[in-house]
Amino acid sequence: MSETRQQMNIVIAGHVDHGKSTIIGRLLADTDTLPEGKLEQVKENCARNSKPFEYAFLLDALKDEQDQGITIDAARVFFKTKKRDYIIIDAPGHIEFLKNMVTGASRAESALLVIDANEGIQENSRRHGYMISMLGVKQMTVLVNKMDLVNYDEKIYNDIIKEYTKFLKGINVEPKCFIPVSGFLGDNVAKLTNNMPWYKGQTVLDILDSFQKELPKKDKAFRMPVQGVYKFTRFGDDRRIIVGTVETGRLKIGDEVVFLPSGKRSKVKTIESFNTKSQTEICAGMATGFTLREQIYITRGEVATRADEISSKVSTRIVVNLFWMGTKAFVKNKDYKLKIGTTDVVVQIEEINRIIDASDLDVNIKKDKVERHDVAECILKLKNNIAFDIADDIAPMSRFVIVDNYEIRGGGIIRESLKDKQSWARDKVVIRNTKWIQSDILPWQRAERYNQKSQMIIVTGPKVSPRRELSKGLEKALFSEGKIVYYLGLGSLLYGVDADLKSPSKSNKLNRGEHFRRLAEVANILLDSGIIMILSAADMTQDDLEIIKISVNPDKIETIWFGEEVSSDLQYDEKLSDHASLSENIEKIKSKLQDIGVIFSPWE
Numbered sequence: 001m002s003e004t005r006q007q008m009n010i011v012i013a014g015h016v017d018h019g020k021s022t023i024i025g026r027l028l029a030d031t032d033t034l035p036e037g038k039l040e041q042v043k044e045n046c047a048r049n050s051k052p053f054e055y056a057f058l059l060d061a062l063k064d065e066q067d068q069g070i071t072i073d074a075a076r077v078f079f080k081t082k083k084r085d086y087i088i089i090d091a092p093g094h095i096e097f098l099k100n101m102v103t104g105a106s107r108a109e110s111a112l113l114v115i116d117a118n119e120g121i122q123e124n125s126r127r128h129g130y131m132i133s134m135l136g137v138k139q140m141t142v143l144v145n146k147m148d149l150v151n152y153d154e155k156i157y158n159d160i161i162k163e164y165t166k167f168l169k170g171i172n173v174e175p176k177c178f179i180p181v182s183g184f185l186g187d188n189v190a191k192l193t194n195n196m197p198w199y200k201g202q203t204v205l206d207i208l209d210s211f212q213k214e215l216p217k218k219d220k221a222f223r224m225p226v227q228g229v230y231k232f233t234r235f236g237d238d239r240r241i242i243v244g245t246v247e248t249g250r251l252k253i254g255d256e257v258v259f260l261p262s263g264k265r266s267k268v269k270t271i272e273s274f275n276t277k278s279q280t281e282i283c284a285g286m287a288t289g290f291t292l293r294e295q296i297y298i299t300r301g302e303v304a305t306r307a308d309e310i311s312s313k314v315s316t317r318i319v320v321n322l323f324w325m326g327t328k329a330f331v332k333n334k335d336y337k338l339k340i341g342t343t344d345v346v347v348q349i350e351e352i353n354r355i356i357d358a359s360d361l362d363v364n365i366k367k368d369k370v371e372r373h374d375v376a377e378c379i380l381k382l383k384n385n386i387a388f389d390i391a392d393d394i395a396p397m398s399r400f401v402i403v404d405n406y407e408i409r410g411g412g413i414i415r416e417s418l419k420d421k422q423s424w425a426r427d428k429v430v431i432r433n434t435k436w437i438q439s440d441i442l443p444w445q446r447a448e449r450y451n452q453k454s455q456m457i458i459v460t461g462p463k464v465s466p467r468r469e470l471s472k473g474l475e476k477a478l479f480s481e482g483k484i485v486y487y488l489g490l491g492s493l494l495y496g497v498d499a500d501l502k503s504p505s506k507s508n509k510l511n512r513g514e515h516f517r518r519l520a521e522v523a524n525i526l527l528d529s530g531i532i533m534i535l536s537a538a539d540m541t542q543d544d545l546e547i548i549k550i551s552v553n554p555d556k557i558e559t560i561w562f563g564e565e566v567s568s569d570l571q572y573d574e575k576l577s578d579h580a581s582l583s584e585n586i587e588k589i590k591s592k593l594q595d596i597g598v599i600f601s602p603w604e
Contacts, residue, residue, distance in 0.1 A: 005080075005084060005085050006083070006084040006085070006213055007084060007085045007086070007087060008084055008085075008086055008087070008109055008110065008208075008211065008213055009086075009087045009088075009089065009108045009109050009110075010086055010087070010088045010089065010108055010109070010110050010111065010112060010208065010211075011088075011089045011108035011110075011111045011112075011132065011137065012024060012088055012089065012111070012112045012113075012114065013111065013112075013113050013114070013124075013128040013131075013132060014113055014114035014115060014116075014124065014125060014128060014145075015114075015115070015116070015119070015122035015123065015124040015125050015128075016124065017116070017119075018114045018115060018116040018119065018122070018125070018145060018146075019114055019116060019145040019146055019183045019184075020114045022145070022183035022184055023112070023114060023143060023145065023181070023183040023189065023204070024088060025183075026183045026184075026186055026189045026190075027079055027088070027189065027190075027204070027205070028079050030186060030189055030190035030191075030205075031079050031080060031081060031190065031205070081205055081208065081209055083209045084209070084213075086208065089108060108132075108137050109137070109139070109211070109213065109214050110137060110138075110139035110140065110141075110208075110211040111132045111137045111139065111140040111141075112140075112141055112142075112143055112204070112208075113125070113128060113129055113132065113140060113141075113142050113143070113175075114142075114143045114145050115142060115143070115144050115145065115160060115164065116145055116146050117144050117145060117146050117147050117149065117150045117153075117156055117157065117160065117180070118146050118149040118150055120160060120163075121160060121163055121164055121167070125164070126167055127373075127375065129164075129167065129168060129171070129173065130171050130173075130375050131323060131375055132173075133171055133172070133173045133321075138392075139176060139211045139212065140173065140175045140176065141175055141176045141177055141178070141179060141204075141207050142161075142164060142175050142177075142178045142179070143178075143179050143181050143204065144157050144160050144161075144178060144179070144180045144181065145181050145182065145183050146182060146183070146184070147180045147181060147182050147187060147195075147196065148182040148184065148185050148187065148195070152180075152187075152195050152196050154196075154198045154199075157178075157180045160178075161178045164178075176207065176210075176211075177201060177202070177207065179199075179201060179202070179203070179204060179207065180196055180199055181204060182195075188203050188204065189203060189204045189205070190203060190204070190205050191203060216284075217247070217248045217249070217284035217285065217396075218248070218249065218250055218283040218284040218285075219249075220248040220249050220284075220394055221248060221249050221305065221306065221309040221310050221394065222246070222248065222249030222250060222251050222255075222304070222305055222306040222309060223246070223247045223248045223249060223303060223304070223305060223312065223389070223394060223396075223397050224244045224245065224246045224247065224251070224303070224304040225244050225245070225247065225301070225302075225303050225304075225341030225342040225343070225397075226242055226243070226244050226259070226298060226299070226300055226301065226302045226303070226304060226342060227243050227244040227245070227300060227342050228243055228244075228300050229241065229242055229243070229298055229299070229300075230243055230289065239272075239291050240291065240292075240295060241272045241289040241290070241291055242289060242290055242291070242292070242298055242304065243287075243288070243289035244287075244288075244289075244304070244342065245285075245286070245287045245288075246282055246283060246284050246285065246286050246287075246288060247284065247341075247394070247396045247397060248284050248394055248396065248397070249283070249284060249306065249309070250281060250282070250283045250284075251268060251271075251281065251282050251283075251290070251304075251306065252268070252271075252280055252281040252282075253268050253269070253270065253271060253280050253281075254267060254268060255267065255268050255306055255307075255308075256268075256306070256307035256308070257290075257292070257304050257305070257306060257307065258304075258305050258306070258307050258311065259296075259298055259302040259303065259304055259305075260302065260303050260305060260311065260312050260314050260387035261302070261303075261314040261385040261386060261387045261426075262298075262302060262433050263429060263431070263432075263433035264296045264297075264298065264302075264433045264436065265296075265307060265433075266292035266293055266294045266296050267292065267293045267294070268290050268291070268292065268293075269290070269291045269292055269293045270290060270291045271288065271289075271290050272288070272289040272290060272291060273288060273289070294438060295438055295440065295442065296436075296438050297438065297442060297443055300342055300343070301341070301342050301343030301344075301386075302343075302387070303341060303387040303388075303397070305387075310393075312387040312388060312389050312397065313387070313388055313389060313390065313417040314385050314386070314387050314388075314417075314426065315382075315385065315386075315417045315418060315419070315420060315423075316381060316382045316383070316384065316385055316386075316420050316422070316546075317350065317379060317380070317381055317382070317417075317418040317419070317420045318379070318380050318382070318388070318414050318416065318417060318418065319353075319377065319378070319379055319414070319415045319416035319417075319418060320377070320378055320379075320380055320400070320412050320413065320414050320415060321375070321376070321377055321391075321412050321413055321415055322370070322375070322376055322378060322402065322410050322411060322412030322413075323373075323374075323375045323376075323410055323411060323412060324370045324371065324372060324373070324374050324375075324376070324402075324409065324410040325372065325373070325408075325409060325410055326372060326404060326407075326409030326410060327372055328404070328409075329369040329370060329371045329372070330349065330369060330370035330371075330376075330402070330409070330410060331349070331368070331369045331370075332348065332349045332352075332368060332369070333348065334348065334349075335347070335348060336348070336402050336403065336404050336409075337402070337403040337404070338380065338382065338386075338400050338401075338402055338403075339400060339401050339402075339403060340386060340388055340397075340399070340400040340414075341387075341388075341397065343386055343387075344403070345382045345383055345384050345386055346382070346383035346384075347380050347381065347382050347383070347402070348380070348381050349370075349378055349379075349380060349381075350378075350379040350380060350381040351378065351379040352366070352367060352368065352369070352370060352376055352377075352378050353376075353377040353378060353379065354366070354376065354377050355367050355370060355374050355375070355376040355377075370410075377415075379418065383554065384549065384554050385426065385550070388400075388414050388417075389414075390414060390415065390416065390417065391413040391414060391415055392415075395413065398413045398414040398415075399411070399412075399413050400412065400413070400414065422546050422547055422550050424513075425513070425517045425547055425550045425551070426550050428517065429550050429551050432521070432551075439528070443528070443530065446529070446530030447530060449530075450483075450484050450530050450531075451482075451600065452483055452484065452530075452532060452598060452599050452600075453597060453598045453599075454526075454527040454528070454529070454530050454531055454532065454533075454556060455527070455532050455533070455556055455557075455558060455593065455596075455598040456523050456527060456533045456535065456548075456552055456556055456557045456558070457471075457474070457532065457533065457534045457535065457558050457560065457589070457593075458535045458537065458540065458545070458548075458557065458558070458559045458560065459471045459474075459534065459535065459536050459537075459560050459562055460536075460537050460538065460539065460540040460559070460560070460561060460562065460568075460570065460572075461538070461539075461561055461562035461563035461567075461578075462538070462539065462563045462565055462567050463538045463539065464563075465562050465563035465578050466562075466578060467536050467537075467538070467562045467563075468489065468536045469582065470536075470562055470576075470582060470585055470586070471487055471489075471534045471535070471536040472487055473582050473583075473586050474487075474534055474586050474589055474590075475487040475534050477586050477590065478532060478590070478599070481599075483532055483599060484530065484531045484532065485531060485532040485533075485534065486526060486531055486532070486533050486534070487534045487536070488522070488523075488526075488533060488534070488535050488536075489535075489536050489537075490519065490535065490536065490537040490538075493515070493518065493519055493522065497518050497519075497522060498514075498515055498518055501514060501515060512544070513543070513547055516544045516547040516548055517547050517550070517551065519535070519548065520547060520548040520549075520550065520551035520552050521551055523535070523548070523551070523552050524551050524552050527552065527553075527556055532593075532598065532599075539567055539568050540559075540568060540570050541568045541569055541570055542568070542569045542570050542571055544570075545557075545559065545570060545571070558573050558574070558592065558593070558596070558598075559571075559572045559573045559574070560572060560573065560574045560575070560576060560589065561574070561575045561576070562575075562576050562578060562585075563576075563577075563578050564577060564578060564579070573592075574588070574589075574592060576588060576589075
């Protein structure tokens with residue numbers, strides 16, 4: 001294909017045996033895109049084997065397809081019109097190959113959905129329509145195929161339009177049009193036919209050429225998920241190169257970069273590349289790296305954006321459209337892992353809004369789980385903040401997969417960002433990170449010097465539990481071993497940092513939230529200095545912890561419930577008995593800190 005000509009990706013989908021491959025074969029033949037002599041060769045092979053010629057045979061490349069008569073992979077096919085070049089993706093129609101169909105549709109800018117006029121609307125006709133919409137493909141045309149088998153009956157065509165339009169309206173999809181066609185005879189594919197004088201619309205090729213091309217990825221807002229940070233120490237080289245693959249947009253030396261979800265920012269100092277000429281700009285599709293003028297601590301999973309462009313979204317609550325392929329259902333109150341870009345985060349279902357059921361295809365069915373082959377709209381609750389984009393804005397930054405037991409079980413796109421209880425606190429943290437003046441001494445350098453990693457240890461429990469004694473005892477034990485450690489009682493902040501606030505009781509939620517936000521900011525400073533911080537607080541709730549996690553890296557927090565009775569909804573990491581001795585509990589905490597690499601065992 002010529003690089004100067006416009007290209008478009010189109011997916012073609014539909015129920016098994018409804019004629020997708022025949023339509024594609026016809027497009028290849030009618031646009032003279034086939035290699036010279038290919039059509040004649042296939043016809044000759046059919047005659048030699050005493051079987052009727054079908055245009056679908058032009059696509060039968062895989063042995064399984066020839067044996068079973070079904071398409072099992074999302075095959076890429078090329079053809080061209082006077083206007084542009086096309087990459088058309090033949091998506092499987094059989095339910096067992098639904099996952100392949102989604103893989104194909106995820107690369108498409110527009111879609112053709114094929115319905116057999118003779119068989120009518122089938123289960124995958126609906127499912128594929130929903131999934132095409134779910135994957136963010138906005139331009140769709142429905143082809144009512146095999147009109148020759150129903151004697152070109154206009155009523156049958158109109159009945160299909162009426163029924164399928166009603167279905168599509170229920171899932172907020174508006175097709176560009178319906179076209180009655182015969183893939184086998186070529187009616188209305190490349191030319192209008194005399195067999196259907198009642199149809200006055202466009203041909204399939206006309207519709208394809210009318211589809212609008214998406215903006216090139218390099219012309220969209222800059223997005224680069226951070227894959228890692230490379231450090232060099234030999235020969236006095238102090239560069240810290242932030243590396244990743246640019247999904248969309250452009251970035252040049254001097255641009256201000258904002259990393260999300262942290263909100264940290266700096267300006268690009270250099271563009272780095274290996275064994276190539278030096279560059280001043282990078283763009284979509286490039287695996288690359290860059291350095292910053294000011295050293296800031298960035299980790300894998302952040303998303304690099306440009307300060308002068310539309311920002312990515314940041315939240316812990318998202319509305320998604322997803323498909324589920326796991327043999328075990330996607331259920332509430334269970335932890336899964338969501339992977340998007342270069343980050344992964346623990347996720348649970350908060351709410352299932354609606355499902356297309358695999359058996360009866362009821363679009364608005366309410367269920368408490370998502371079963372195999374279901375497609376669903378859900379609200380997901382993430383353990384930590386992530387940066388992402390809405391599918392309608394930047395599709396690659398909205399696509400995710402769900403992992404369970406180390407296997408991909410489902411996937412989909414993010415349709416909406418929802419506010420959560422911590423949105424007000426997150427906004428303050430973004431401003432803080434924007435203004436933060438980073439020390440020249442980096443966290444890993446402090447960890448190396450102090451022979452420890454910074455960590456926040458929260459000891460909470462009922463008011464009557466001796467949590468304060470445990471916290472102070474732990475501080476003394478770590479200090480005696482040479483650790484840099486500090487104990488902070490929650491009450492110590494009330495008459496200093498929080499002197500302007502009323503008592504942060506559970507009933508006074510606004511002040512309580514602000515109280516924990518300020519506590520978290522103090523903790524963030526202490527952790528940045530490289531110390532181990534021990535906090536004692538009574539009856540902490542999950543909401544309290546969520547506020548702290550906005551300001552403090554959740555990986556830096558270890559939560560311990562001390563006491564027999566659990567009197568809050570806190571999702572703690574460890575539970576200790578107040579019937580055990582003080583020394584026994586201190587040793588348990590120290591062992592845990594060794595397990596997670598905060599302090600090091602003398603036997604290692």
